[in-house]
Amino acid sequence: MAFPPAFLDELNARNPIEDVVGQYVALTRRGSNLFGLCPFHGEKTPSFSVAPEKGIFYCFGCHKGGGVVNFIMEIENLTYGDAVRFLAKRAGLEVPDDGAYQSQYKKKERLWALCRAAAQFYHAQLKTPAGEEARAYLQKRGVSGQTVTRFGLGYSPNRWTALLDVMTAKGYTKEELLEAGLLSQNRDKGTLYDRFRNRLMFPIIDVRGNVIGFGGRVMDDSTPKYLNSPETIIFNKRRNLFAMNVVKKSKREFIILTEGYMDAIALHQYGFDCAVASLGTSLTQEHADMLSKYTDELVLTYDGDEAGQNATQRAIPMLERTGLRVRILRMRGAKDPDEFLKKYGADRFRLLLEGCENQAEYRLRSLQMRFDLSQDEQKVEFAKQAAALIAGFGTAVEREVYGTRAAEAAGLSPDVLRMEIDRARKRLLRQEKREETRREMDPAAAVQPFQRELRYDNVRSAVAEEGLLRMLFREPALLAQTEGLTAEDFSVPLFGRVYAALRERWQNDLAITPAALADSLSPAEMAHLTAVLQKQEPPLSETALADYLRILREERAKARVSDASDLLAMQRDLKKKKGYGGS
Structure with missing residues (x-):
């Protein structure tokens, strides 16, 4: 959807990113940037930054980033065009009559x-x-x-x-x-x-x-x-939840996730106006992200049968990745919330909510139910698996509490199980240390984008391309010294397209800002460009610029030689197969 560049520049200028983001996130100034808790994933320490001078936001935790349009796309779950319309309305701008x-x-x-x-x-x-x-x-x-x-x-x-x-x-x-x-x-x-x-x-x-x-x-x-309904241009079951339009107004501090429409409706009727249901599909990461925008705590009420337990086990890590606190509601005497409410009423259900298990309790109890702890062999296996599970809990207090519970369930000494947990914990930490060392010993991996679809094939050139783009965004006048450089000289196609866009905007006296490129880059590409621009800026010197350009051209020349060698090798192989050449 191509909007006129001048209109997009005006849109960005009339919607300062710090003002727009500030309506959703409490921001505190730290130097030239503003920081706050990321609205896209749960966190206790602010890692979400806004750079007013650059017109961009970036989260060092979940790695989302971009300009003001990208922020509105993400926070309001809008398409690019709808986010532009949203901001235009906010700024009192009339959207141009763009046909598409x-x-x-x-x-x-x-x-x-x-x-x-x-x-x-x-x-x-x-x-x-x-x-x-x-x-x-x-x-x-x-x-x-x-x-x-x-x-x-x-x-x-x-x-x-x-x-x-x-x-x-x-x-x-x-x-x-x-x-x-x-x-x-x-x-x-x-x-x-x-x-x-x-x-x-x-x-x-x-x-x-x-x-x-x-x-x-x-x-x-x-x-x-x-x-x-099937998937349409207005309906995506992975991105919507039944009754979310009602729940977003709830004053309760948690949301109840149910399996069916009737369960959610029954909960609302009995006074629990915070219940939603998925739309005939398993919980998705998009659902988890949406829920995290409206609450810090989620109560899962899936059925207690095997399918429900499996769904719960799949959902817990997905929800926790967004920073949500997860509790699991267990019902006895009823198969679902609808039936329970009709049998026992709202007060009994409220007591159930107050006694919900957290995810650690649920996982440990679910593990225990798989073993006959009256048999020594199964008792030993339970202890091993419980120790491995508890070793992954984040705090020493959690490991102590649930270690003691697991020991009591198995009829073992807490000290014995604590030793097993310590061994499992050490194995886990050693594995994490090996992974960290592997990353540190591989500098090429360290500079790779977080987005897997954007990989650097030529790290030396890519690092130079990053530095060059940071200089050009900081001082667009330097584009005058890149005459002759083309998008094809970049080893990273994304950077080639960004450079071409910058030259075109510079030649047409348009603003050179990251936000101005939101219409031509995907959210993942925009997030990566923002991450690149968040890195330490290079000195504005002709020497640094010349070095970057030299590296780009050297690596491009090597690639051409390599391509030519590959082509000659292919020609020789083809001749051999057809019997034209000797050995």
């Missing part, structure tokens, strides 16, 4: 409006005679009328084209209904029909209040039990 962008955004607006109209249609159908079965089902499940209204629940009629007929009469096209995931198409005949039929309907609403998709549940034992 306007077309894409208008298409999204049409699909949002279509999905909202569909949600209203389904909600209205719930109140008709055709919706009697769905109303009876909701009543049986104990869902109140107030909850039905709050979540916009509805009913999809048991007819092939009920929604199709109504929406086309409102002016929406069949193509739009297909794009929104509201229709399906017969592969053989090509006929179109409603995707959702005879189902209780759950609108899925994003954090900005847009209806983006639906979940449909059968009211009998037919399959599939749940049918969700």
Whole structure:
């Protein structure tokens, strides 16, 4: 989506990064930069920096970085074009009539409006005679009328084209209904029909209040039990959670993550307005990142069966990577929160919440359940695995507490298990030390980008390219001395594109700032460029500039010679195979 460069420069100038970031993060000045706790991952020591003079942010912990547009993309979960529109509105700027962008955004607006109209249609159908079965089902499940209204629940009629007929009469096209995931198409005949039929309907609403998709549940034992909207340009199940639009307003200090829509709805109805559910998919890193923006603590309420336990084990490290404190709720006498609340009520559930296990307790108890501790062989194996688990806990207090518990469970002396934990801990530390030494002994690895997709094939040239770009961003006038240098002279394609963009902007008297390149670089590329610019700046001297240029040209010449040698070798091999040459 190509916006006019002059407009983007004005957008960046009218949205100072320190002002925009300051609305989300408490910043403290330290020298020329500002620092705060990163909003993208949990941390106790500020590693998130904002450089007002450069117009960039960078986190030394999670390595996210970029300009003000990149920040809004990340914090508000927006596309590039939508982030530009967001900042334009903030600054009172009118977005230029860029055809490609306007077309894409208008298409999204049409699909949002279509999905909202569909949600209203389904909600209205719930109140008709055709919706009697769905109303009876909701009543049986104990869902109140107030909850039905709050979540916009509805009913999809048991007819092939009920929604199709109504929406086309409102002016929406069949193509739009297909794009929104509201229709399906017969592969053989090509006929179109409603995707959702005879189902209780759950609108899925994003954090900005847009209806983006639906979940449909059968009211009998037919399959599939749940049918969700397919992926569309407005619906991505990996990046959204059911009821997140409600939960983001909750005053509670934690969020409850459930497996199903009905569990989340039941919790809200019983006064726990902090429950969300995933959208028919396992928890993803995107979900974890989203949750960490709204809370510091998460309660997992997955089912207690084997599948639920496996899901919990997978989710814990993913959630902890974002800095979330994770607690696990265990239920007895009910298979899920919905059933528990109906049986025992909100007060008993509140007691369950207060007694939630933390992740360490949960992991240790789950491990213990796999062994018959009345048998010596299994007792020994449990002790070994428990020691390995506890050795990885971060503090000595945790290792002492859970070591004692594991010893009691196995009927062993705490001192004996403590020795086993110490041995496991030493092995773990030795392994970490070997990894650290390996990295220190490999300087080439030390300068590689954190983003795996951006690797340096020629480290000597790449380091010189980094230094050159830092000089050019600091003093654009030095571009006059790089005449003859081209993007192809760079060993890192990203740096070649950045250099070409800088020359073009310099020649057209446009601003030379990292933020100005946000429209032409991916988030990962922008983050890496920001990381490069955060490094110590080189002296502004003609000697340093000449050295960088010399290294680039030397390494480029070597690459050409290498390429030519490879080509000659290939020609010789080809001649041998065809019998043209001798030995």
